[in-house]
Amino acid sequence: QKEVEQDPGPLSVPEGAIVSLNCTYSNSAFQYFMWYRQYSRKGPELLMYTYSSGNKEDGRFTAQVDKSSKYISLFIRDSQPSDSATYLCAMSRLTQGGSEKLVFGKGTKLTVNP
């Protein structure tokens, strides 16, 4: 079983829709929970990060973490065509060497249609 599971989609929604992206994880040692946006042929770009259970809002984006269920979500309100990208969840944990390691989900490809 992979440490982080994410439905790859693809997900296609009309402009203005609310988008819900989700990941589950199996390792309770994860500390930080991130969402990255990756446009085609570009590197991942950090959108949001959270540390504890609960919600964190930034503009049209809300990140939600439920540590008891090992489940994280990213909500996008009033989605725009420019939001079309692949969204990767990522989580970090300490390695045996004491450094932080990022573990990514497979990414969900989102298309917002005008």
Added chain:
Amino acid sequence: AAGVIQSPRHLIKEKRETATLKCYPIPRHDTVYWYQQGPGQDPQFLISFYEKMQSDKGSIPDRFSAQQFSDYHSELNMSSLELGDSALYFCASNREGGSSYEQYFGPGTRLTVT
């Protein structure tokens, strides 16, 4: 603001050839991470360096080696290339003591092995 620079952006090699990928971190960032992202896959951590020393090792094949130089740039050397090495290779950088969510990714080098 300056970002992570990777070169080349695209590279085509034949089987059994060698390739060298370069990464120039954000100024004053002293930690470099290398990731491999196969088609439709999540980025997989390969190796990281802090202050020119290897700090952590992930799923990096023995055919690959990497180092970080005195100016903090890093090079990933890949020998005896195989078709399965075709992927997008990302470099990310971070500052000392920075958390995992503070990793900034470069645009990637797309390696195609024919």
